[in-house]
Amino acid sequence: MKVTILLLEKLSLFELACAVELFALPREDISDWYQTKIVSLSNSTFEGLCSSHFTCEHVNQLEPCDLLVIPSFPVEAQTIDDTIRQEILKHFNAGGRIISFCSGSFLLAALGLLDNREATTHWRYSDEFRARFPGVIYREDILYTYDGVIGCSAGSAAGIDLGIEVIRQDYGHKIANSVARRLVLPAHRSGGQAQFVEKPLETAKSVLSNTLDWAVLNLTPQLSIADIAAKANMTRRTFDRQFIKHYKITPLHWLMQRKLDVAKTLLESTQHPIEHIAEQSGFESAVTLRHNFKKYLSISPREYRGRFKR
Template structure:
């Protein structure tokens, strides 16, 4: 079983700690119902101060010591206070061992202090990206993304973006169907693309100004050849107004959002049906197997056939 170690360092943000645990602990095999991850919270003996934003709300004692994190397959580093030399060395040693390491929010500062992000792309909460770049100039700091997947090293923006990152790891390990089941169980969005902007200046609102009905209509009509003009007509807006409102509320464009949903649909069909690649390309709105393969290569660095071999579920 894949072991996930989540660091509970002093000053850890409670939602990041428990949210990461919840995501991985909820993932189960669809056929057997068996858990897919062994989740271990690792920390210093004597307990950890857990924060809600910047205020201590409780003290918790981790069931595993820091050394247990070295034997994990994946190490998750949530936001906490300044890392101790022991923690910095722990991250270095885990990286040398080939452990997959993911940070949430300002946990990226711990990875940067260990030197594992030098020469790599990384992100953190939008309010701390400037400081991360100043303190660690060898890191290529990306300021406008929810999370970054660099293979063995992954970083994310603040709090809930960490949940998106953990769900992304479940999807990467076990496919879209398992990740979607986790999201459904936790009543969260099944997929937010990592490239989506993390800072959206206008909050999502309900009512007449909400894009939710339009987004639902787009998902229902994924297989159709939708254009920006046809989407704008459905919303009774000009293309310029639609694009402006869509980016303000989602951090991306209508067509980029549509492509993400189509990829998500194609992945689900590859995992759960015996449909041919041409049929899946048509059903997900890509039109042809060639276009589907191009999007898989660009976004997932694989082919539809390889993806199916890796994640197809019996029945």
């Protein structure tokens, strides 16, 4: 798959570095890895912080590619260059995917690509984003949105979370985990932006974290939220309240996501029958596994295995 990282107006070194690390770093252990290039439709040289400069290829039009990455875009920009507008829309209309990091969502929204889609941006710009683009379904307390065609990240570092999700959909759970480990990051961070806006209660969060590690290692159809709360030495009510406060999702939703993660890994890495995978991942039956795959992933376990098993 071909990836193009497009630089626009102002250079944001961290966002660019995230895109390069995710999609351009050679990975000899992975066959058919992305072929990535960095281009600009406006300049060949950009000024960075601390008197730094960055030089890339200046092109008049975008070559066909599978994925277009917008590392950043000035929030204050009110107009879009005609060439940039035409080339991005041409890429999208040809079936290409687009993801943006942080303020890059302002460009996608200004082009109309986010109308009636879920999108997000950095919490500092949320009020301005919603005021300028009322046609966008804005999601506030999440790290990223990605529907398989267009994606936005809530902030600079959340661009890595978005990139890992793109890699997971392109190459499967195992490869995404491998890339995340190389970045010394979890393959998926639960919760949303609110955990970064206010300082969390580290002591309580540590207790929860240890308990959740135990829960992941003890997934069974019988494991309940009450069992997990008891392991944390909390009442069910206190556990629910602390969990939602720190992770911004309910314990039941978290538990379901962990079961699905285990099931996805087994589907990708083994030939076990669906009934066995359901039991190993903590579902009551294969019927329950299929139901929740359809509900949360919009795909059947069999289809998922066919798409991602390597």
